[in-house]
Amino acid sequence: MTMLQDSQSVRHYQHLTDAMVDYWYRGYRFNELQLYLTGYLAALRSTATLEPYQVNRLEEEALRFLRDRSNFEEVLPEPEPDFY
Structure with a gap:
């Protein structure tokens, strides 16, 4: 598996994945x-921002x-330990 290597593709990937997770928590499926x-x-x-x-x-x-x-x-936060 070859990972994305150019910075522009990585930025688009990060934007896409962050948006998809955000939309998921907003109720999109x-x-x-x-x-x-x-x-x-x-x-x-259509904008030719990246090479095909x-x-x-x-x-x-x-x-x-x-x-x-x-x-x-x-991801639920870890419960705090009870020190009593």
Whole structure:
């Protein structure tokens, strides 16, 4: 597995994944997140912000992130120890 290596692709990946998690906690679900991802990638393709191979790689990584349910599990804070 080759990770994203150029800084612009990494920034887009971080933005995408942060947004997907945020939207998940706002009540959006898989189909809606997939539509968001599709629209985001379409915008990147139409603006030629990234090279086509970079957009394809970003798409692969973002879909992998979206399909991993552990990315959308709420992390509960650890209970504080009782020292009494």
